[in-house]
Amino acid sequence: MGVEAMEQRKRIHPNKFTMWVAIASITMMFAGLTSAYIVKRSQPSWTSFEMPVIFWYSTGVMLLSSLAIHFSLRAFRERNRVKYRQLITLTAILGLVFVVLQWIGFKQIWATGIQFSGAGGGQFLYIIAGLHGLHVIGGVIALIILFFKAYSTRFRNYNPVPVEVMSTYWHFVDLLWIYLMVFFMLLQ
Amino acid sequence: MSQEVNLHEHAGAMTTHEVHHDEHHGHHHKETFITKYVFSQDHKMIAKQFLITGIVWAIIGGLFSVLFRLQLGFPNETFPWLENILGKWAAGGKIHPEFYYALTTMHGTVLVFFVLTAGLSGTFSNFLIPLQVGARDMASPFMNMLSYWFFFVASIVMISSLFVQTGPASGGWTVYPPLSALGDASEGSKIGMDLWLIAMALFVVNSLLGSLNYISTILNMRTKGMSMTRMPLTIWALFFTAVLGVLSFPVLLSGFILLLFDRHAGTSFYLSDIFLASTQKALPNEGGSAILYQHLFWFLGHPEVYIIILPTMGLVSDVMSANARKPIFGYMAMVGSMFAIAVLAFLVWAHHMFVTGLNPFLGAFFVLLTLLIAVPSAIKVFNWITTLWRGNLRFTPGMLFSIGFVSLFISGGLTGIFLGNSTLDIHLHDTYFVIAHFHIVMGVSAFFGMFAGLYHWFPKMYGRYMNNTMAYIHFWITLVGAYLIFWPMHYQGLAGVPRRYLDFSGWTSFNQFDGLNRFISIVTMMVFAVQLLFVFNFFYSIFKGRKVRTQNPWGATTLEWTTPINPGHGNWEGEIPEVHRWAYDYGKDGRDFIPQTEPISASESPESKH
Numbered sequence: 075m076g077v078e079a080m081e082q083r084k085r086i087h088p089n090k091f092t093m094w095v096a097i098a099s100i101t102m103m104f105a106g107l108t109s110a111y112i113v114k115r116s117q118p119s120w121t122s123f124e125m126p127v128i129f130w131y132s133t134g135v136m137l138l139s140s141l142a143i144h145f146s147l148r149a150f151r152e153r154n155r156v157k158y159r160q161l162i163t164l165t166a167i168l169g170l171v172f173v174v175l176q177w178i179g180f181k182q183i184w185a186t187g188i189q190f191s192g193a194g195g196g197q198f199l200y201i202i203a204g205l206h207g208l209h210v211i212g213g214v215i216a217l218i219i220l221f222f223k224a225y226s227t228r229f230r231n232y233n234p235v236p237v238e239v240m241s242t243y244w245h246f247v248d249l250l251w252i253y254l255m256v257f258f259m260l261l262q
Numbered sequence: 263m264s265q266e267v268n269l270h271e272h273a274g275a276m277t278t279h280e281v282h283h284d285e286h287h288g289h290h291h292k293e294t295f296i297t298k299y300v301f302s303q304d305h306k307m308i309a310k311q312f313l314i315t316g317i318v319w320a321i322i323g324g325l326f327s328v329l330f331r332l333q334l335g336f337p338n339e340t341f342p343w344l345e346n347i348l349g350k351w352a353a354g355g356k357i358h359p360e361f362y363y364a365l366t367t368m369h370g371t372v373l374v375f376f377v378l379t380a381g382l383s384g385t386f387s388n389f390l391i392p393l394q395v396g397a398r399d400m401a402s403p404f405m406n407m408l409s410y411w412f413f414f415v416a417s418i419v420m421i422s423s424l425f426v427q428t429g430p431a432s433g434g435w436t437v438y439p440p441l442s443a444l445g446d447a448s449e450g451s452k453i454g455m456d457l458w459l460i461a462m463a464l465f466v467v468n469s470l471l472g473s474l475n476y477i478s479t480i481l482n483m484r485t486k487g488m489s490m491t492r493m494p495l496t497i498w499a500l501f502f503t504a505v506l507g508v509l510s511f512p513v514l515l516s517g518f519i520l521l522l523f524d525r526h527a528g529t530s531f532y533l534s535d536i537f538l539a540s541t542q543k544a545l546p547n548e549g550g551s552a553i554l555y556q557h558l559f560w561f562l563g564h565p566e567v568y569i570i571i572l573p574t575m576g577l578v579s580d581v582m583s584a585n586a587r588k589p590i591f592g593y594m595a596m597v598g599s600m601f602a603i604a605v606l607a608f609l610v611w612a613h614h615m616f617v618t619g620l621n622p623f624l625g626a627f628f629v630l631l632t633l634l635i636a637v638p639s640a641i642k643v644f645n646w647i648t649t650l651w652r653g654n655l656r657f658t659p660g661m662l663f664s665i666g667f668v669s670l671f672i673s674g675g676l677t678g679i680f681l682g683n684s685t686l687d688i689h690l691h692d693t694y695f696v697i698a699h700f701h702i703v704m705g706v707s708a709f710f711g712m713f714a715g716l717y718h719w720f721p722k723m724y725g726r727y728m729n730n731t732m733a734y735i736h737f738w739i740t741l742v743g744a745y746l747i748f749w750p751m752h753y754q755g756l757a758g759v760p761r762r763y764l765d766f767s768g769w770t771s772f773n774q775f776d777g778l779n780r781f782i783s784i785v786t787m788m789v790f791a792v793q794l795l796f797v798f799n800f801f802y803s804i805f806k807g808r809k810v811r812t813q814n815p816w817g818a819t820t821l822e823w824t825t826p827i828n829p830g831h832g833n834w835e836g837e838i839p840e841v842h843r844w845a846y847d848y849g850k851d852g853r854d855f856i857p858q859t860e861p862i863s864a865s866e867s868p869e870s871k872h
């Protein structure tokens with residue numbers, strides 16, 4: 075019952091294309107939230123907050139993970155399965171480390187008294203960075219699925235599309251975080 | 263390719279199925295009831311699942327309006343039977359005020375989102391995109407199936423909110439804070455509001471999964487020869503609709519997330535300086551902005567109205583051209599105006615907020631952009647009328663509903679121009695004038711477009727025809743009834759009658775409308791009854807309708823009519839046909855129509871410049 079995709083004329087693989095549209099969609103969500111932040115900043119009793127230092131480390135981790143998935147895709151294309159598996163495992167672990175670091179960062183700012191009550195920018199930070207974290211966790215789950223697929227002995231699959239789609243998504247959440255960092259730094 | 267050629271007699275996923283194994287028996291692959299009717303990945307089956315769920319919702323949503331019209335038409339009477347069915351919500355035979363608001367809220371939510379978004383786009387995008395662009399299925403059939411099941415779960419959650427003790431959400435379909443953010447503010451702002459938000463979040467996921475698929479199918483899976491400019495207008499319309507959805511629903515979702523935090527985590531995104539009468543307490547929230555919510559809501563809310571109307575514009579264009587036996591007039595202008603509408607749809611949202619304290623200077627820009635939308639809208643209307651002009655009209659039910667659509671779209675569009683002027687809107691905002699405007703231009707028009715599509719493509723969906731006599735009764739009573747219901751509301755609105763009021767009897771100046779209100783309510787019931795006739799016709803025809811005997815009963819040019827009468831999963835038995843021309847070669851070179859699959863012959867007159 076498969077779709078006979080090969081019959082179709084196509085320029086870019088539909089799944090990749092779908093990922094790009096999904097990225098546009100996620101971008102709109104964060105654009106909505108960050109514009110809300112800008113609107114709210116001009117309201118009375120706005121308070122700003124300090125970004126915790128640990129967010130710089132998580133940014134570093136995120137960048138490293140992007141590098142890792144970049145090389146894992148390369149390894150996959152070179153059919154170097156061992157290296158590919160190692161590198162996507164590394165990517166997933168770095169993703170988890172990122173989430174843990176974010177969580178610690180949240181706890182640190184929470185402890186400084188920036189909490190949900192009140193009207194400051196802090197409440198946005200938890201939600202915006204939290205939603206970004208959820209997108210990273212989603213990516214980690216997808217990586218784990220890819221990982222097990224790579225171990226499946228039944229299929230020897232050399233189709234690079236799933237890995238390419240995955241790496242596009244991963245670079246996107248990385249970039250998204252960098253955008254958010256810059257945004258929060260500039261608009262404190 | 264697996265072919266099951268018995269797809270035609272079933273009623274979607276949720277009703278009982280009676281599969282007649284008559285006619286041709288294809289070689290059956292192992293397909294269980296579950297994979298074929300429930301967790302199906304065939305776009306045609308998913309379309310039917312959306313359709314039938316949508317029909318169920320339409321009946322529920324319509325019934326809500328009958329109930330609240332009962333209150334508006336007969337405010338001084340009691341209906342003891344209401345208590346029997348509604349219990350405490352109609353104690354003493356009168357609709358409880360809290361329940362009245364729940365009814366209007368759920369009526370709006372259900373019809374705007376569950377019927378005219380999911381029911382409409384879900385049905386026609388799924389059904390027509392692969393068939394008309396020449397694909398075996400969607401880009402990702404699995405995501406497509408997920409999309410339906412998110413819709414299904416959203417439906418269950420929304421329905422369940424009707425049965426909680428404190429009732430469903432009741433702050434209007436726009437759920438403005440602070441009312442919607444404060445559980446203590448009203449019954450409907452308690453658990454009902456949470457369920458509403460959860461259901462809508464699931465709904466957004468359904469819409470995104472669906473739209474992603476529609477876009478990538480249209481852009482990437484077209485058959486050989488099907489260039490973008492050879493696509494039927496339906497496909498263009500569904501494409502723009504999906505783009506609008508993908509870019510605007512996430513913004514709504516972010517607005518809802520902030521609302522959830524205001525409700526449960528003590529944040530102040532939307533709340534500021536509030537004293538609650540019900541608890542006699544001043545709330546600690548400061549610095550929030552209720553207007554912020556409105557911006558986030560209407561950034562989706564306005565594109566949403568075009569998400570509803572664009573698909574029907576496409577359907578109507580194709581039904582009309584096929585039944586006028588003439589090419590659609592101004593194909594490229596049609597595409598261009600849909601593009602313009604899609605772009606402008608993102609730039610006008612604040613016209614819903616003229617009287618919220620929006621900076622009047624800013625308002626002026628939104629007036630300008632809003633009135634600009636009239637231009638592409640007028641182009642489309644002009645092209646439809648020109649398509650009809652001197653056509654060889656066949657008044658099939660689909661055609662009648664298409665013509666009705668154009669009439670309603672003109673009537674409702676004109677009142678938009680009144681509302682789009684921020685100064686006039688000071689008087690008209692939140693009156694029955696707005697109700698009249700959007701019901702005619704969106705509510706009824708979109709239903710007409712949907713009916714046009716259903717009557718026209720029913721033979722392709724189920725391999726049978728719907729009954730024409732019932733269809734004609736359905737058309738005429740609905741058309742006349744819709745005008746009788748909504749036309750007088752303009753006068754009420756001009757006189758200043760506010761919307762969302764339970765009872766006007768204490769308002770002497772509006773007593774003049776008592777008779778009119780009663781009249782509107784009675785017509786509402788009649789029109790509702792005729793919709794039930796349609797539902798009967800629909801289900802009856804699935805099982806007992808006259809069978810389709812020819813592959814192309816309407817003599818249409820598009821690809822879906824080149825598939826077998828009851829296409830299996832995969833749509834075409836052999837190769838996917840190649841396309842050689844646009845979709846509108848009707849009445850060319852003395853021929854009634856030339857299908858898209860026919861190569862251009864040497865003697866043919868040159869392709870019309872469209």
Ligand code: HEM
Nearest residue numbers: 567571613614632636675678679681682691692700703704
């Ligand atoms: C010429 C084109 C149009 C113009 C200038 C226009 C303008 C407006 C304005 C200014 C309002 C706000 C009125 C108020 O709340 O005071 C409004 C409300 C509305 N319009 Fe339109 N409109 C147009 C076409 C449409 C179309 C094509 C649709 C749907 C398909 C539509 C659907 C709605 C809805 C649903 C509302 C009311 C929402 C609510 O408050 O509950 N309009 N329109």
Ligand SMILES: [Cu+2]
Nearest residue numbers: 564611613614
């Ligand atoms: Cu609008």
